[in-house]
Amino acid sequence: MTIKRNYRLKMRIIIGVVLIVGAALYKVAGSFGDTPQFSVSELKPGGEATRKVLSKRTFVYPADNVPIMSQLDFWDGFSFFRDPWVASPAITKDRDGLGPLFNARSCKTCHVDGGRGKPPKHGEIAPPALLFRFLNINSYMADSRYGGQLQPLNVRLSHPNLNGPLKGxxxxxxFYEQIIGKYTDGTEYTLRKPRYQFDNYHYGQMDSDSRLSARYAPAVYGMGLLDAIKAEDLLVQEDIDDRDGDGVSGKYNVVVDAIDQTRQIGRFGFKGLHSTLEQQVAGAFVHDIGITNPIFEKEQCLPHQVRCQQAADVDPHGTLDIPKKLHDLTVFMSQTIAVPPARDLTSKQAMQGRKLFYQIGCNRCHTPSYITDPDYSIAAIAGQKIWPYTDLALHDMGEGLADEGIENSATGAEWRTPPLWGIGLQKRVQGFAAYLHDGRARTLEEAILWHGGEAKSQQNSFINLTMTEREALLHFINQI
Structure with a gap:
């Protein structure tokens, strides 16, 4: 028995060492100053799921390798993403169920053309694309008066079951505060720091230990490919205690899967709160539009929101607002949106920028490439060499970007690394651009300058570059 115990102990130690060394080697492969040879596969960031022709109008196209018959399912799913929902009861049974409280009438309202929605200007009321979560400064819990997410809009109903009008x-x-800074070469830059003013408290003051946290809706293309990355290929990058001493200590939020109640790593959402794309879509339906679905079956009315509950009871169908068949079509559409192709990557300027990307260490969090799970449920996005430039992990981004609250294991300063593929196309396709989790950055340059915490070294390196070098790095990021 003693021999067996010692053997097990030795094996645990050996396995632990292997994991630590494996993680270190994984990071060394793309470590500081190590620029890998250019691969022609970088021109197709979504692998064979990359769209061949670059659109100037929209990001919403099925991946080119999705079979024709499945593309029909894609466009059916897109109709539930695009078209506005209406309040129950309505003649249009497949599209009623809006609210009673909600943030937007359709997915497309926030994800315009599959990209991001229009951000607010100084002094404006936040549009639907900028939603707000209520976080607690002491623990992971919702606000007692408003729940986990602000719902500013409400359905308008005249029905005998309602004892008065429902209010959002x-x-x-x-509002934005201007922050002035300088590069080492003397060039000035201006950043915007947002401030939020909560008006028209229709259900009383929020809790004293609650705080508002902004969320600017992300682009949705390529989400299925991120869903198809194996969990072990992500976890090998986790280095919570920074054992390799490179200053980067990414971790993954651990969340309870809403379908099977198992504990999984969170890879979707700005704090990594959803483990799968299916759950992310379902969460957006119920929280943003008020559409009950196979994963989240209950309306989000709180006990004291009596008229909200009364309005929810008006629905004569007595069923889910979107049934499983239609919900699955919307998920399929979200899984198979094509990634736009890379552009001018082989130019001299882009190659210089690519070298700086690795030399500065941007790849420490923005992991360039993966091979998706060959056994993923959708053949078109299985076994693909992809270039999303993200580790999908949480990183401390510093005080400047921090909010005040906890979400599962994510602290206020920790944010999930966003993918960079196609990021330079936003203004070209949509006519406007904004970046970071709250849309404060008007340019990619500003987004980099807001990096702090674990990315402080990269921010300092960027500030110390010459103007020509900065332009080269930004050109590379704009082309991937």
Missing amino acids: EGQVRV
């Missing part, structure tokens, strides 16, 4: 929960007005 309130509105947030956005």
Whole structure:
């Protein structure tokens, strides 16, 4: 028995060492100053799921390798993403169920053309694309008056079951403070720091230990490919205690899967709160639009929101607002949106920028490439060499980007690394651009300058570059 115990102990130690060394080697493969040879596969960031022709109008196209018959399912799913939902009861049974409280009438409202929605200007009321979560400064819990997410809009109903008009929960007005800084070469830059003012408290003051946290809706292309990355290929990058001493200590939020109740790593959402794309879509349906679905079956009315509950009871169908068949079509569409192709990557300027990307160490969090799970449920996105430039992990981004609250194991300063593929196309396709989790950055340059915490070294390196070098790095990021 003693021999067996010692053997097990030795094996645990050996396995632990292997994991630590494996993680270190994984990071060394793309470590500081190590620029890998250019691969022609970088021109197709979504592998064979990359769209061949670059659109100037929209990001919403099925991946080119999705079979024709499945593309029909894609466009059916897109109709539930695009078209506005209406309040129950309505003649249009497949599209009623809006609210009673909600943030937007359709997915497309926030994800315009599959990209991001229009951000607010100084002094404006936040548009639907900028939603707000209520976080607690002491623990992971919702606000007692408003729940986990602000619902500013409400359905308008005249029905005998209602004892008065239903009201949205309130509105947030956005203000920006200007911050002036300088590069080492003397060039000035200006950053915007947002401030939020909660107006029209229709259900009383929020809790004293609650705080508003902004979320600017992300682009949705390529989400299925991120869903198809194996968990072990992500976890090998986790280095919570920074054992390799490179200053980067990414971790993954651990969340309870809403379908099977198992504990999984969170890879979707700005804090990594959803483990799968299916759950992310279902969460957006119920929280943003008020559409009950096979994963989240209950309306989000709180006990004291009596008229919200009364309005929810008006629905004569007595079923889910979107049944499983239609929900699955919407998920399929979200899984198979094509990634736009890379552009001018082989130019001299882009190659210089690519070298700086690795030399500065941007790849420490923005992991360039993966091979998706060959056994993933959708053949078109299984076994693909992809270039998303993200580790999908949480990183401390510093005080400048921090909010005040906890989400599972994510602290206020920790944010999930966003993918960079196609990021330079936003203004070209949509006519406007904004970046980071709250849309404060008007340019990619500003987004880099907001990096702090674990990315402080990269921010300092960027500030110390010459203007020509900065332009080269930004050109590379704009082309991937």
